[in-house]
Each structure stands twice: as structure tokens, then as C-alpha cells.
Amino acid sequence: MSVKASWDIFCVVVDNYGDIGVTWRLARQLVAEHGQRVRLWVDDLDTFARLCPGTSATASQQWHEGVDVRHWVPDWPGAEPADVVIEAFACQLPAPYIEAMARSERRILWLNLEYLSAEDWVVGCHALPSMQPDGLQKYFFFPGFEQGTGGLIREGDLLARRETFQRDPKLREAFLQGFGLSAQPGTRMLSLFAYENCAVAGWLDALAADSQPSLLLVPEGRVLGDVASWLGLDELSAGDRHARGALQIAVLPFMTQNQYDMLLWCCDFNAVRGEESFIRAQWAGRPLVWHIYPQEEEAHWDKLNAFLELYLRDLGPAPAAALKGFWHAWNAGEGSGAAWSAMLEYEAELRAHAERWTHKQVANGDLAGKLVFFYTDWL
Numbered sequence: 001m002s003v004k005a006s007w008d009i010f011c012v013v014v015d016n017y018g019d020i021g022v023t024w025r026l027a028r029q030l031v032a033e034h035g036q037r038v039r040l041w042v043d044d045l046d047t048f049a050r051l052c053p054g055t056s057a058t059a060s061q062q063w064h065e066g067v068d069v070r071h072w073v074p075d076w077p078g079a080e081p082a083d084v085v086i087e088a089f090a091c092q093l094p095a096p097y098i099e100a101m102a103r104s105e106r107r108i109l110w111l112n113l114e115y116l117s118a119e120d121w122v123v124g125c126h127a128l129p130s131m132q133p134d135g136l137q138k139y140f141f142f143p144g145f146e147q148g149t150g151g152l153i154r155e156g157d158l159l160a161r162r163e164t165f166q167r168d169p170k171l172r173e174a175f176l177q178g179f180g181l182s183a184q185p186g187t188r189m190l191s192l193f194a195y196e197n198c199a200v201a202g203w204l205d206a207l208a209a210d211s212q213p214s215l216l217l218v219p220e221g222r223v224l225g226d227v228a229s230w231l232g233l234d235e236l237s238a239g240d241r242h243a244r245g246a247l248q249i250a251v252l253p254f255m256t257q258n259q260y261d262m263l264l265w266c267c268d269f270n271a272v273r274g275e276e277s278f279i280r281a282q283w284a285g286r287p288l289v290w291h292i293y294p295q296e297e298e299a300h301w302d303k304l305n306a307f308l309e310l311y312l313r314d315l316g317p318a319p320a321a322a323l324k325g326f327w328h329a330w331n332a333g334e335g336s337g338a339a340w341s342a343m344l345e346y347e348a349e350l351r352a353h354a355e356r357w358t359h360k361q362v363a364n365g366d367l368a369g370k371l372v373f374f375y376t377d378w379l
């Protein structure tokens with residue numbers, strides 16, 4: 001049985017939506033499914049407001065979905081530390097807060113929630129403590145794709161909601177109609193969320209030249225410039241619709257996380273990026289390509305290949321090579337058209353594989369549940 005505790009989650013928005021995307025989702029789930037009391041400290045409320053419409057960009061405190069959201073300003077206002085303290089992605093906690101943790105007579109669990117990686121060292125490092133000044137201990141909590149890790153964020157009812165949605169074409173129709181869209185039978189549905197990417201043009205060429213029609217849904221974001229250049233336009237914005245050959249393109253507004261899930265569920269193939277959309281696309285049970293966040297000295301290639309090694313383990317050599325070829329072309333920025341056509345040969349196998357992978361990941365447990373268990377066990 002889990003203990004009801006208070007949690008402080010600290011999030012610095014470095015850039016993009018990944019940091020706040022993960023912490024906001026985790027905070028909501030800890031409240032909704034585990035009955036925990038959660039404060040989410042965010043330094044950038046404008047970015048938070050993109051994910052959580054209705055957010056005030058200036059309020060020092062506000063409640064959303066049962067989460068006590070605090071604006072984390074440089075001038076620390078002082079706060080009694082919670083029972084469990086999570087610094088997300090090695091962000092630096094306020095010094096007075098750490099001092100208050102050290103002084104407290106309660107046992108306080110201090111965790112650093114790490115970035116997601118499929119590399120094999122993760123299992124060995126997950127949940128290891130490290131001694132801090134003042135006698136405090138900090139544990140490193142690693143999300144991951146294997147049993148010995150912290151798992152992935154997944155709401156308890158997510159798969160059931162997704163399956164209901166994917167089984168009922170009316171739900172998909174209604175979702176698309178909300179954006180003024182409809183998908184004709186036989187149209188391949190695709191979504192695109194990526195950083196600036198030179199590989200986009202080759203992919204769009206291949207889709208436009210295909211014998212099967214495609215509808216590409218692109219939420220507003222950094223990749224729009226590449227799509228606009230391919231169309232020969234200066235810019236694109238939400239609501240724009242264009243067609244070239246067999247390809248129709250619809251630019252959608254940036255949506256809530258729940259709507260974005262539905263967009264992924266609608267599609268036969270999803271191009272995603274970062275960390276959070278990458279996980280959500282896996283829960284969609286459909287083939288995907290990951291535009292990994294580029295790191296200095298090309299360190300991201302090790303992460304990408306480590307994931308591919310796990311993901312492709314139970315797939316035949318030919319479809320595995322085809323998928324790997326497309327992922328590499330996508331991240332290298334060239335050769336995506338030919339790699340896409342090669343991958344289409346294995347469309348059915350890759351779809352079945354994506355669904356199997358989802359269920360394999362479910363069996364690993366989920367991040368929020370594992371965090372709550374870790375705390376209960378630590379007590």
C-alpha cells in the first residue's frame with residue numbers, strides 16, 4: 001500500500017517542451033492515481049501555458065488538475081520541503097531549500113529524475129544514492145525501457161483509452177473534424193513533430209510521388225520552416241492546407257497533451273522528437289521515427305542506436321534494417337526518400353511490431369507507480 005505524501009517537483013524549462021511536458025504529466029498522475037499532494041515549481045509559466053491552457057503567466061501560485069503550480073522565481077520565497085523532492089533533469093534546487101531539507105527532522109527523499117536513455121549502463125545506475133554535503137543523500141532515478149529501470153510515464157487508463165479510440169472510427173472522425181479535416185478511406189495518416197530537419201524534403205517528395213494518398217498533420221513548431229520551404233512558401237501557420245501530388249498537408253495549432261495523444265492515435269505513422277512525444281508515440285502502438293535532440297559531440301547517436309537495438313531485437317532482419325535505415329536518414333538529414341520507400345515494404349510487420357512493443361513496455365511498470373513504490377519502500 002502506498003503512503004500519502006507531499007511532493008515537490010522542480011522544473012527548469014531549458015528550451016522546448018520536454019522538461020515541463022514530463023514533469024507536468026508526472027505531477028498530474030501522482031495526484032490523480034496515487035492520491036499524492038504535489039507542488040510543481042516551474043521557472044517558465046509561458047511555456048507551461050502552451051501545455052496547460054488557462055495558466056496565468058504571472059500568478060505565483062495556481063491550481064491545475066489538483067496540482068499546486070508554483071512560479072519558481074530566482075528570489076526564493078521560502079517553503080517547507082515536501083516529503084519527496086524531485087529535481088527534474090539535474091536542475092539546481094534553491095540553496096535555502098536544500099538547507100531546510102538538511103535541518104528537517106522528517107526523513108525527506110531527494111531524487112534526481114534523469115533523462116530517458118536506452119543505453120545499457122542505465123540499469124546499473126538506476127536508483128543509486130549519492131552522498132551530498134550536509135549528510136543528505138540524493139538518488140538517481142532513471143526512466144527506461146527495461147525491468148531494472150524506472151519505466152516510462154504511462155497513465156493507468158492510457159492503453160484502454162487509446163484502444164477505444166483506435167477501434168471506433170467515429171472518434172477519429174470527430175477528432176479530425178475539430179480541425180476541419182476528414183480522412184478519406186485508403187489515405188495514409190501521418191503526423192510530424194520535429195526540430196529543423198533537412199530530411200523532411202526528401203520524405204515529402206516520396207509521399208507526394210506515392211501511389212497511395214497521404215494526409216500529413218503538422219502541429220505548429222520548429223519543423224514548419226522546412227515544410228514551408230518544400231512547398232515554396234515563406235511561412236506556414238495553423239489552419240493552412242496545401243496539396244502536392246498524392247500528399248495533403250494540414251498545419252494544426254499546438255494542442256494540449258491529451259489532444260496530441262489523440263493525434264498520434266489517429267495516425268498510421270508518427271514522426272516525433274525529444275523525449276516526451278517519443279514515449280507518447282510508443283504508447284500509440286504505431287510505427288514511428290524519432291528525431292532525437294541533437295547533443296554536443298554527436299552523443300545522441302549512441303542513445304539513438306541503443307534504443308534501436310532494444311526496439312528491433314524481436315524483429316526480422318529485413319524490416320529491422322529498413323526501419324533503422326529510415327531513422328538514420330531522418331537524423332542524418334539525408335536519404336529519407338529512398339529509406340522511406342524501402343521501409344514501406346514492411347508496413348504491416350512494423351505496425352504489428354509497434355503494438356507488441358507497447359505491451360512489452362507496459363509489463364515493465366510505469367514511472368509514477370515506481371516512484372511511489374520507491375518512496376514507500378525507502379521509508
Ligand code: TRH
Pocket residue numbers: 014015016017018019021022051115193219220221253254255256257258260273274275276277278293
Ligand atoms: O519539446 P521537446 O523537443 O523537448 C526536448 C526533449 O525533452 C529533450 O530531451 C530535451 O533535452 C530538450 O527538449 C531540451 O520534445 P518533447 O520531449 O517531445 O516534448 C514535447 C511536449 O509537447 C510533449 O509533452 C508533447 C507536447 N505537445 C503538446 O502538448 N501539443 C502539441 O501540439 C505537440 C506537438 C506536443
